Amino acid sequence: MLESKNLHILIAEDDADDAFIIKDSFEQHPDFNNVVVVSNGQKLLDYLDNNPLPDMILTDINMPVMDGIEALKTIFSTNKFHKIPCFVYSTSINPSHKDECEKLGVKGFIVKPYSLEEFETIPQQLIDTMAEAESFS
Amino acid sequence: MEEKDLHISQLMSEIEALKSQLFDANSIIDAIKHGEVDALVLHADGSPQIYSMESADYTYRILIEKFGEGALSIAHNGLILYCNDYFGKLINIASEKITGSYLFNYFDDPSEFDDLMANLSTEAIKREITLNVKGKKITVNISFTDLNPTVEAIGVVVTDLTEKKQNEQSLLKYQQQLEEKVAELNITNVNLGQFIHVISHDLKEPLRKILMYTARLSDNAKVGESTPVSVIQSSATRLNSLVDDLVKYAFSSVKDDASPVNLNDVLKEVTDDLELMITEYNAKIEYADLPEITGTKVQMRQLFSNLISNAIKYGKEGVDPIVKISYDIEPDGDNFYFRISVEDNGIGMDSAHLNKIFTIFQRLHMRNEYSGNGIGLAICKKIMENHHGRITVSSNLNVGSVFNLYFPINFDL
Numbered sequence: 001m002l003e004s005k006n007l008h009i010l011i012a013e014d015d016a017d018d019a020f021i022i023k024d025s026f027e028q029h030p031d032f033n034n035v036v037v038v039s040n041g042q043k044l045l046d047y048l049d050n051n052p053l054p055d056m057i058l059t060d061i062n063m064p065v066m067d068g069i070e071a072l073k074t075i076f077s078t079n080k081f082h083k084i085p086c087f088v089y090s091t092s093i094n095p096s097h098k099d100e101c102e103k104l105g106v107k108g109f110i111v112k113p114y115s116l117e118e119f120e121t122i123p124q125q126l127i128d129t130m131a132e133a134e135s136f137s
Numbered sequence: 138m139e140e141k142d143l144h145i146s147q148l149m150s151e152i153e154a155l156k157s158q159l160f161d162a163n164s165i166i167d168a169i170k171h172g173e174v175d176a177l178v179l180h181a182d183g184s185p186q187i188y189s190m191e192s193a194d195y196t197y198r199i200l201i202e203k204f205g206e207g208a209l210s211i212a213h214n215g216l217i218l219y220c221n222d223y224f225g226k227l228i229n230i231a232s233e234k235i236t237g238s239y240l241f242n243y244f245d246d247p248s249e250f251d252d253l254m255a256n257l258s259t260e261a262i263k264r265e266i267t268l269n270v271k272g273k274k275i276t277v278n279i280s281f282t283d284l285n286p287t288v289e290a291i292g293v294v295v296t297d298l299t300e301k302k303q304n305e306q307s308l309l310k311y312q313q314q315l316e317e318k319v320a321e322l323n324i325t326n327v328n329l330g331q332f333i334h335v336i337s338h339d340l341k342e343p344l345r346k347i348l349m350y351t352a353r354l355s356d357n358a359k360v361g362e363s364t365p366v367s368v369i370q371s372s373a374t375r376l377n378s379l380v381d382d383l384v385k386y387a388f389s390s391v392k393d394d395a396s397p398v399n400l401n402d403v404l405k406e407v408t409d410d411l412e413l414m415i416t417e418y419n420a421k422i423e424y425a426d427l428p429e430i431t432g433t434k435v436q437m438r439q440l441f442s443n444l445i446s447n448a449i450k451y452g453k454e455g456v457d458p459i460v461k462i463s464y465d466i467e468p469d470g471d472n473f474y475f476r477i478s479v480e481d482n483g484i485g486m487d488s489a490h491l492n493k494i495f496t497i498f499q500r501l502h503m504r505n506e507y508s509g510n511g512i513g514l515a516i517c518k519k520i521m522e523n524h525h526g527r528i529t530v531s532s533n534l535n536v537g538s539v540f541n542l543y544f545p546i547n548f549d550l
Contacts (some may be wrong), residue, residue, distance in 0.1 A: 039371065062338045091345055092338045095388055095435045114348045114377075 010054040019106035029123035041071030207295030245269035382512035400427035424462035448481035
């Protein structure tokens with residue numbers, strides 16, 4: 001189990017509507033107290049370089065400037081960052097994207113929900129996946 | 138007495154005949170000794186036919202005259218002593234006018250003559266050179282043979298390469314055209330890949346939002362079936378699943394690098410993915426000890442996911458779906474295939490429809506009766522083709538269907 005309840009999550013999402021909903025979902029969840037949303041992969045990396053490291057990362061794939069997969073490649077190959085648990089969520093159902101993310105080592109791949117209610121379950125999904133991973137190790 | 142005379146005259150004539158034969162023989166030997174006779178051929182009736190140097194030389198001359206390549210003899214300084222008709226025609230000058238001229242004058246680069254002469258030997262030496270006669274260039278293969286010590290001359294054979302050159306050039310042209318086509322195709326493929334990407338993301342993005350916010354509308358309005366909102370919703374849902382399946386179909390023709398894929402692992406993942414559906418329909422998926430095939434894992438997941446979800450979806454009412462996956466090895470000539478069977482206890486199909494089911498957009502049922510859009514089995518077929526295999530089906534109406542997947546085992550493709 002994760003002991004800290006004051007979780008810090010960094011989210012990369014370029015779509016303003018989705019950004020609003022996903023930010024809200026995490027802020028409503030009692031375990032998260034620091035929710036940061038940036039709008040592309042480059043800004044994700046810039047944030048990591050200049051701020052205290054987050055407890056987890058959630059990124060969209062298709063984003064302008066730098067997409068999620070490019071950003072993840074950099075994160076997983078950088079010593080300072082590669083231990084941060086990363087999750088991907090995307091509208092893309094491109095099976096090769098999912099495959100690539102799994103190969104890179106992301107903790108979970110979530111298809112973007114089709115209802116607001118499902119958006120609200122994402123924070124708990126992340127926490128459950130983390131807890132599962134903890135109990136295995 | 139008379140008899141005696143007769144005998145003597147008979148003997149005398151025999152002696153005369155023998156003398157004449159001896160003379161013939163001696164003169165042939167003399168002729169051979171003096172080199173006047175080239176060959177002696179005995180015919181079937183025993184009479185000899187003599188071929189003299191003169192007659193043999195004539196044969197060779199005609200042969201060279203009518204030779205299908207240019208033939209010349211030249212002196213060491215390049216002076217043409219003899220040339221045949223063919224060479225005359227090749228450079229379009231009468232052969233009697235060629236004799237007495239210098240061979241290198243017909244060379245595009247006369248220094249090539251010196252090079253040939255420098256390498257002269259009793260073995261033929263060959264070069265590809267260009268002739269230049271009054272500005273007309275002809276590519277030829279030329280060979281020089283030193284006829285020394287038999288004759289104080291050089292034998293030259295000239296082969297016209299014009300046709301060969303033309304063939305080479307048109308071959309090069311075709312190759313170039315082919316390469317251009319391949320390049321075009323590659324560009325088309327890249328464009329197609331981007332197009333699929335756009336559909337898989339950019340088209341789905343607004344659809345997802347339509348679905349998300351109409352759900353909110355219907356929550357607020359507490360509407361029933363066939364109201365405007367629910368019609369929008371079900372249409373958008375259908376459009377969304379159509380986009381999903383079209384994208385999957387497009388991806389099923391992508392050839393990723395093949396690697397060993399354990400089908401037990403694939404089945405484990407697929408049954409995990411379909412957990413919700415399996416629970417909902419109370420379905421049983423039975424499989425044990427499946428082989429390892431060479432292929433793409435993503436496509437194997439897609440393949441079995443489609444077949445198993447179909448088997449569950451087209452189940453008989455009131456009967457729990459059971460899907461059995463098993464395998465055996467099927468010989469086909471010198472080759473062997475893994476035959477993976479996916480067997481269900483569903484509604485089955487009329488054999489009249491079986492040939493249609495692997496064609497895209499062919500549905501056997503009314504849209505409302507069973508969900509599906511007629512792409513799933515077309516995807517399966519494409520995936521099997523990608524894996525150098527095939528898919529077949531046998532079915533009994535109201536009993537169930539068996540889909541057979543054939544994967545080649547270890548033979549060169």
